[in-house]
Amino acid sequence: MLIRRARLKRLLRAELDARDWLEIDAPALIDSGDFEPNIALFRVSLPDGTPTGALHSSPELMIKRLLCAYPDLPGTYYLGPVFRAGEAGARHNPEFTMLEWYETGADLEAAIATTLALIDSARHLAGLPAVPARHCDYGALFRERLDLDPYHADAIALGRAAAEHGIDVVAAQDMRRDDWLDLLMSVVIEPSFPTDALTVLTGYPASQAAMARLADTRFEGRPVRVAERFEVYGGGLELANGYHELTDAAEQAQRLGDQSREAADATQRRFLNALAHGLPDCSGVALGVDRLLMWLSGESDIDAVLPFSSRRV
Amino acid sequence: MATYSTNEFRSGLKVMLDGDPANMMENEFVKPGKGQAFSRVKLKNLKTGKTIERTFKSGDSLEAADVHELEMQYLFSDGEEWHFMDPETFEQVVATREAVGDSSQWLKEQDMCHITLFNGNPIQVLPPNHVELKVVETDPGLRGDTATGGTKPATLETGAVVKVPLFIEEGEVLRCDTRTGEYLSRVKT
Numbered sequence: 001m002l003i004r005r006a007r008l009k010r011l012l013r014a015e016l017d018a019r020d021w022l023e024i025d026a027p028a029l030i031d032s033g034d035f036e037p038n039i040a041l042f043r044v045s046l047p048d049g050t051p052t053g054a055l056h057s058s059p060e061l062m063i064k065r066l067l068c069a070y071p072d073l074p075g076t077y078y079l080g081p082v083f084r085a086g087e088a089g090a091r092h093n094p095e096f097t098m099l100e101w102y103e104t105g106a107d108l109e110a111a112i113a114t115t116l117a118l119i120d121s122a123r124h125l126a127g128l129p130a131v132p133a134r135h136c137d138y139g140a141l142f143r144e145r146l147d148l149d150p151y152h153a154d155a156i157a158l159g160r161a162a163a164e165h166g167i168d169v170v171a172a173q174d175m176r177r178d179d180w181l182d183l184l185m186s187v188v189i190e191p192s193f194p195t196d197a198l199t200v201l202t203g204y205p206a207s208q209a210a211m212a213r214l215a216d217t218r219f220e221g222r223p224v225r226v227a228e229r230f231e232v233y234g235g236g237l238e239l240a241n242g243y244h245e246l247t248d249a250a251e252q253a254q255r256l257g258d259q260s261r262e263a264a265d266a267t268q269r270r271f272l273n274a275l276a277h278g279l280p281d282c283s284g285v286a287l288g289v290d291r292l293l294m295w296l297s298g299e300s301d302i303d304a305v306l307p308f309s310s311r312r313v
Numbered sequence: 314m315a316t317y318s319t320n321e322f323r324s325g326l327k328v329m330l331d332g333d334p335a336n337m338m339e340n341e342f343v344k345p346g347k348g349q350a351f352s353r354v355k356l357k358n359l360k361t362g363k364t365i366e367r368t369f370k371s372g373d374s375l376e377a378a379d380v381h382e383l384e385m386q387y388l389f390s391d392g393e394e395w396h397f398m399d400p401e402t403f404e405q406v407v408a409t410r411e412a413v414g415d416s417s418q419w420l421k422e423q424d425m426c427h428i429t430l431f432n433g434n435p436i437q438v439l440p441p442n443h444v445e446l447k448v449v450e451t452d453p454g455l456r457g458d459t460a461t462g463g464t465k466p467a468t469l470e471t472g473a474v475v476k477v478p479l480f481i482e483e484g485e486v487l488r489c490d491t492r493t494g495e496y497l498s499r500v501k502t
Contacts, residue, residue: 038344038347086320086350087342088320088342089341089344090341090342091342168365168366168368169368169370170369170373171369178348179348179349179370182344182349186343186348186351187353187368209347231346238345238346288346
């Protein structure tokens with residue numbers, strides 16, 4: 001597994017270097033986090049206990065700032081550790097290896113193509129045949145598996161659907177609409193994905209991607225706003241997430257709402273200032289390298305693909 | 314009483330659920346990369362033995378249950394209550410029929426049992442996995458039938474009835490597995 005892991009990382013670097021992209025050393029130690037409401041950061045303090053910052057959960061803000069400064073870069077990537085507090089389980093380790101890249105000029109379709117090409121190369125390296133990629137729509141999947149319209153169903157209807165699938169949620173009154181969508185996606189929909197195929201999922205509700213562009217489309221005849229976001233699953237395992245990145249600083253600030261107004265932290269403030277200066281049209285994709293290794297090796301526990309998981313550090 | 318937050322959930326944890334003590338058997342962490350995290354938990358109600366599945370949003374918590382498990386010596390029963398003693402502290406507890414349940418048919422005085430205490434009271438009594446008990450009643454074995462591998466019921470001194478080979482006679486001591494209720498072997502006395 002150590003050899004497979006090292007070879008996979010070498011391959012990913014080689015593939016992106018061959019495109020003349022630039023590897024970026026994003027700092028792991030940052031002042032504050034990104035704008036992800038569902039990702040908790042490890043806080044860092046000085047020996048005397050004074051808080052001094054946090055460990056990054058993604059290099060996104062730093063890389064985007066570089067792109068604002070150097071808009072002519074064709075592509076940039078970060079390959080290294082990221083940290084998410086409290087995320088531990090068979091598919092999660094609080095520290096994991098992320099490949100995150102930004103491709104200038106790429107729309108969502110192009111970003112998906114790049115992602116699938118990388119996964120294809122990784123399968124080839126592992127001696128596995130290429131597999132088909134099924135393209136699925138978020139709304140259509142919810143309709144098919146749960147008979148729901150995920151763009152309009154309220155928390156009560158979503159909760160009822162969960163109960164019908166035997167999901168008994170404690171303190172269900174605290175569940176927001178997006179919480180239910182996340183739960184149904186994880187527990188009902190993802191496990192139904194075919195094991196030996198890649199599933200590309202698009203059509204996420206606008207509320208499920210704070211930093212992606214939005215697009216107007218229709219679902220079952222009704223107008224809906226969706227995020228220009230995709231996820232790639234290997235079987236039922238989430239491998240990569242991508243956005244056609246939002247470049248409009250005003251819209252970004254407005255979408256972040258309270259979060260941006262309260263962005264007193266230097267990392268967030270500098271990011272919003274850079275965005276106002278101008279982010280080139282680009283797509284960004286984050287691929288979980290450990291997850292990819294799990295899928296390629298047929299492992300169901302992330303512990304099996306890490307030299308030392310947090311359980312054994 | 315202390316509480317456990319979802320990030321402390323792990324199998325083996327004893328918690329209060331719907332007013333009853335429960336043992337956490339499995340905890341699955343579920344989270345879409347960008348989404349809300351959940352703990353999907355399988356618990357066993359320690360009073361009823363029922364398995365329950367619950368989903369908790371990350372950050373929720375459960376109250377800890379005052380549950381202890383220990384080995385205690387079975388002393389005697391008056392048919393209504395069963396008395397046990399901690400051989401180290403000589404402390405005694407009394408278990409009800411509800412707590413003892415089917416285990417009563419295996420309980421022999423002096424045997425060490427696995428007791429689960431909730432707030433100091435036994436809620437579950439498990440006999441040793443293997444017990445040695447005397448046959449008090451069984452039909453006489455018929456000669457020649459042993460080759461067929463036939464079995465017959467035998468009643469043991471504690472009340473349990475096990476299937477035994479035809480050659481077993483009253484007064485013999487048998488080794489049995491209390492988890493399966495099966496005869497294992499004869500014990501030479």
